[in-house]
Amino acid sequence: MDIVSPRGFLYSVAKAGIKYPDRYDIALIYSKKPAQVAGVFTTNQIKAAPVKICMRRIRSGQAQALILNSGNANACTGQNGIDNALKITNYLADRLNINKEHVLPLSTGVIGVPLPVEKIIKAVDELVSSLGNAQPAQVAEAIMTTDTFPKLTYRQIKEDTALTILGICKGAGMISPNMATMLCAILTDAKISSDLMKEALRDAVAQSFNSITVDGDMSTNDTVLMLANGESDIKIERKTTLWKQFKGALTDLCIELSKMIVKDGEGATKFITVNVKGAKTAQDAKRVARAVANSLLVKTAFYGCDPNWGRVIAAAGYSGVSLKEEKIEIYINDICLFAKGMPTIKEEDLKESLKQSEIEILINLNLGKGQAKIFTTDLSEEYVRINSAYRT
Amino acid sequence: MDIVSPRGFLYSVAKAGIKYPDRYDIALIYSKKPAQVAGVFTTNQIKAAPVKICMRRIRSGQAQALILNSGNANACTGQNGIDNALKITNYLADRLNINKEHVLPLSTGVIGVPLPVEKIIKAVDELVSSLGNAQPAQVAEAIMTTDTFPKLTYRQIKEDTALTILGICKGAGMISPNMATMLCAILTDAKISSDLMKEALRDAVAQSFNSITVDGDMSTNDTVLMLANGESDIKIERKTTLWKQFKGALTDLCIELSKMIVKDGEGATKFITVNVKGAKTAQDAKRVARAVANSLLVKTAFYGCDPNWGRVIAAAGYSGVSLKEEKIEIYINDICLFAKGMPTIKEEDLKESLKQSEIEILINLNLGKGQAKIFTTDLSEEYVRINSAYRT
Incomplete structure (x- = not known):
């Protein structure tokens, strides 16, 4: 260009x-x-x-x-x-x-x-x-x-x-x-x-x-x-x-x-969009999105192409934002994985879709109209290598 | 026993x-x-x-x-x-x-x-x-x-x-x-x-x-x-x-x-104590200690035996606790690395000491009497491997 x-x-x-x-x-x-x-x-x-x-x-x-x-x-x-x-x-x-x-x-x-x-x-x-x-x-x-x-x-x-x-x-x-x-x-x-x-x-x-x-x-x-x-x-x-x-x-x-x-994130292999909708406020949405985007367990799961919605919901749960478990819906690449308090499909069915280099995690809290998007990466061994070996 | x-x-x-x-x-x-x-x-x-x-x-x-x-x-x-x-x-x-x-x-x-x-x-x-x-x-x-x-x-x-x-x-x-x-x-x-x-x-x-x-x-x-x-x-x-x-x-x-x-932390090679003293309150001390203990950059630095106090002070700085840069003192294994707003010794002098399996990071904020200790680990490629490969 x-x-x-x-x-x-x-x-x-x-x-x-x-x-x-x-x-x-x-x-x-x-x-x-x-x-x-x-x-x-x-x-x-x-x-x-x-x-x-x-x-x-x-x-x-x-x-x-x-x-x-x-x-x-x-x-x-x-x-x-x-x-x-x-x-x-x-x-x-x-x-x-x-x-x-x-x-x-x-x-x-x-x-x-x-x-x-x-x-x-x-x-x-x-x-x-x-x-x-x-x-x-x-x-x-x-x-x-x-x-x-x-x-x-x-x-x-x-x-x-x-x-x-x-x-x-x-x-x-x-x-x-x-x-x-x-x-x-x-x-x-x-x-x-x-x-x-x-x-x-x-x-x-x-x-x-x-x-x-x-x-x-x-x-x-x-x-x-x-x-x-x-x-x-x-x-x-x-x-x-x-x-x-x-x-x-x-x-x-x-x-x-x-x-x-x-x-260009250090060691990144995937570009992940964490999209939170249905929060009470936009601020709430951002807090949930940030907790999920920063979770090491979420980041390493996606690096491993593992549609681990359990780590996503656990991160949402400790974000400090008030949630209702039975109202939460989690989608990964448009496929619903969790709704009404329970898993909806076999995670194995998602494996192929997770091999793409761009992933969207959509979390609908179904509590209001607040929304926020956070862009992040997965976490690879390469990140650790870059950040531990740089000066040694 | x-x-x-x-x-x-x-x-x-x-x-x-x-x-x-x-x-x-x-x-x-x-x-x-x-x-x-x-x-x-x-x-x-x-x-x-x-x-x-x-x-x-x-x-x-x-x-x-x-x-x-x-x-x-x-x-x-x-x-x-x-x-x-x-x-x-x-x-x-x-x-x-x-x-x-x-x-x-x-x-x-x-x-x-x-x-x-x-x-x-x-x-x-x-x-x-x-x-x-x-x-x-x-x-x-x-x-x-x-x-x-x-x-x-x-x-x-x-x-x-x-x-x-x-x-x-x-x-x-x-x-x-x-x-x-x-x-x-x-x-x-x-x-x-x-x-x-x-x-x-x-x-x-x-x-x-x-x-x-x-x-x-x-x-x-x-x-x-x-x-x-x-x-x-x-x-x-x-x-x-x-x-x-x-x-x-x-x-x-x-x-x-x-x-x-x-x-027994996943992939841990070091046991790290983050000891924060001199905070205004014990709560403040815990927030700073937690921010440092959870920083990926701090954890990867110690994995690499890198006495990177810059990452420690940066994490303290975004903990949300009110600080005075010129009052902060940072010690790693009892050696002062930072005081009066500036580095105090050559980091290279610390290298040997960091090869130990137990590390203490002491941060004195010199603002009050609040203190807190957090125990944590370093972050290795093995952590990423365990948490990305588990189900794949």
């Missing part, structure tokens, strides 16, 4: 040698004009230095440059970590001759290791002098860690090419403090206020990046930043058809990116 | 052929006199039929016989499951000529499969006619599923042999609905009211069976039942030295049994 960039954004990448020599590990995304900005961040109470800086800086509603690196998360590095990130962003602002507060850092990689500031400063010179020489796909590659493929996509709305939204992200476990995390930059040439964009972004993230789980762990660095530079001259205002289209396109883009992350 | 049984209890085992032929899979524990009873059960909202029956019956405060089986959990079996369990317990009560309400069923094994009632009724005849022929260790063996060794121990207080508490349990994953669960029968010849015993049991379970986790999953069948038949003639009353001794011995016994379960 050819990727289309929104107007007015420039890209560059460089080899800073942060963790490995001779690998593109740092990238710059620059908007010719200061852009409106919105962000969503990890809710982990342990937040990396770049996350703290971004959270503070986006309050102004404006940003112009994102500097992204892999190989080092700059997390659990104390005041020194903040100082290092500021040194780098200030230097970049000077070189670009833009407002210091308009530079936002995003980092992913090892926790607890100081950033190699000198190496990065050197790379910043290169990023600035080569600005415009890279494509979005190269940015996506520069931020990969355990990712096995670069993740980016775009959407266009209104007369084909008039307005573009581009998303670039990385992530392969929800977290692996040594290397992984979820970072995402979304760029658009729409003309939209940061407040309105924040609203659209929160909704989109809730249905996408906040609806996936690989291992239930949550990173110190998870960051989604969205910039809108207005270069399309198409203004988006609330309660218009365009607003709906924009929200729809953004959500769709985020879901596509988040599915890429799940498909 | 020779196991001492409290006075006035008799045991028998039989081969009912519930799941496998020619295997002791059913056991009877009988008290010559009606005993005081107390119980603690799974908080999973999906409860197996025997759990529902036990919860109702122990309200009377009295019980006289426990019938325990492996091979079938009698869970998610609807009204039929209740009816089947009642058929069996009623038949047993008739044969023993005791009050029907004084028979308590405990089941572990496959979920969603009807109990083979006829086979079990036949075995009940054998259990009754051979009552007294078995030792506690044989009962422990009859209730094993994926357990690799029988689990039982005892404590005596007051003049060596005067008062005995015996515990028999099974469990190897916190749950594997096809086969595993946690069942425990505690028997004593103390003279104690069911209310007082309930209090002692709740405390003991909180520090033992409710402080372990293998995979974070919680069974539909988890049951701890305690019977006191008074045959020692030693009366236990509140606010006496004996009460303290009794509570201490009971807690100690439960901790020993729960450690056996963790050590």
